[in-house]
Amino acid sequence: MANAKKKILLAGLDNAGKTSLVEIVQNKMVDTVTIQPTKGISRKEAQILGESISVHDMGGQAMYRRQYLQRPIIYGETDAVVFVIDLQDRARYDEAVGYFDSTLVILSQLNPLPKVFILLSKYDGDYFTEFQQKDTPLRTELDELLVKLQQAAVEHDMSIIDAFRTSIFNEWSVYAAFFEIWSSIVTRLNDIQAYLEHVIADIPDTQIAILLDGSGNLLAYQLTESASVPLDALVEIAGKTITFMLEWKKNKINRVAKEQDFVSLKIEGQSVLIQKLEADKDDYYLVMLIKSVQLKSAQDILQKLGFSLSIFLSIQEK
Numbered sequence: 001m002a003n004a005k006k007k008i009l010l011a012g013l014d015n016a017g018k019t020s021l022v023e024i025v026q027n028k029m030v031d032t033v034t035i036q037p038t039k040g041i042s043r044k045e046a047q048i049l050g051e052s053i054s055v056h057d058m059g060g061q062a063m064y065r066r067q068y069l070q071r072p073i074i075y076g077e078t079d080a081v082v083f084v085i086d087l088q089d090r091a092r093y094d095e096a097v098g099y100f101d102s103t104l105v106i107l108s109q110l111n112p113l114p115k116v117f118i119l120l121s122k123y124d125g126d127y128f129t130e131f132q133q134k135d136t137p138l139r140t141e142l143d144e145l146l147v148k149l150q151q152a153a154v155e156h157d158m159s160i161i162d163a164f165r166t167s168i169f170n171e172w173s174v175y176a177a178f179f180e181i182w183s184s185i186v187t188r189l190n191d192i193q194a195y196l197e198h199v200i201a202d203i204p205d206t207q208i209a210i211l212l213d214g215s216g217n218l219l220a221y222q223l224t225e226s227a228s229v230p231l232d233a234l235v236e237i238a239g240k241t242i243t244f245m246l247e248w249k250k251n252k253i254n255r256v257a258k259e260q261d262f263v264s265l266k267i268e269g270q271s272v273l274i275q276k277l278e279a280d281k282d283d284y285y286l287v288m289l290i291k292s293v294q295l296k297s298a299q300d301i302l303q304k305l306g307f308s309l310s311i312f313l314s315i316q317e318k
């Protein structure tokens, strides 16, 4: 299964938040104080289901932007482009659209065409608060921005697959956006998502079901809100489980014996269950929150699901 290495470009104006997003996806703490503007292009590697993905974080200062646009080779063989726009920098929306347009001029020459995603970053703070009110100018401005981006895409015979609002203070927003991006280029993720949905359908009252790989990458998930646990809370819990899982892996799993493969923990007042799985020597984690189920039977459920998921993942790898 010698797939060519995949390539993702992360582009956008300076200060848009590109490098911060990459740090989160790589499970690093984002240090908002010390992060520096990226000089030129910084390449990072990601591994999703055994496929190598090279993430090119294109520093967005004007000087670099000019250089890139003069060297179309930089854009060659790109599988997906993630264009990042700082929602809070409203004065530069038009500049961002202009750069998006110039970028598409080059990308539209590629065959096959890359998948295009928009990440609307910094959806937090005062911006978030104001956005929650209906009929605010923010929403109108954002709608106008999206229309312009759409128009630019259409003009170059391309299409935008999706646009996501993200914030580095809501880690789930970043993981979920990148899940869609990975899924667009690693097609096996779609099979895993379908399989997870299929097995979860038999377990009523499932509020959270997440499948992570050993590096904390999201492979599949389903969040189902209810009156008692609304989506906001699910998102908060889901984000924290990834952080917890990484801690767990770092601190315990290497040292503690194999039977330590099930953990139940309270996050935001909810009992979250995590089952470690193994498929072809790789570790995976199944995270679940099931309403009104006793711990013992929940553990049985996770074990069973975990078992079918490991088999599915092993078959997938072949």
Ligand SMILES: Nc1nc2c(ncn2[C@@H]2O[C@H](COP(=O)(O)OP(=O)(O)OP(=O)(O)O)[C@@H](O)[C@H]2O)c(=O)[nH]1
Binding pocket: 012, 013, 014, 015, 016, 017, 018, 019, 020, 021, 031, 032, 033, 035, 036, 037, 038, 039, 058, 059, 060, 061, 121, 122, 123, 124, 125, 166, 167, 168, 169
């Ligand atoms: N409020 C808020 N600030 C953010 C967010 N993401 C990044 N920032 C801040 O925005 C600034 C720029 O972030 P970077 O990730 O360096 O931006 P960049 O797009 O890589 O910038 P260049 O490398 O110059 O192209 C930093 O001070 C970050 O802390 C976010 O989601 N919310």
Ligand SMILES: [Mg+2]
Binding pocket: 018, 019, 020, 036, 037, 038, 057, 058, 059, 060
């Ligand atoms: Mg940067």
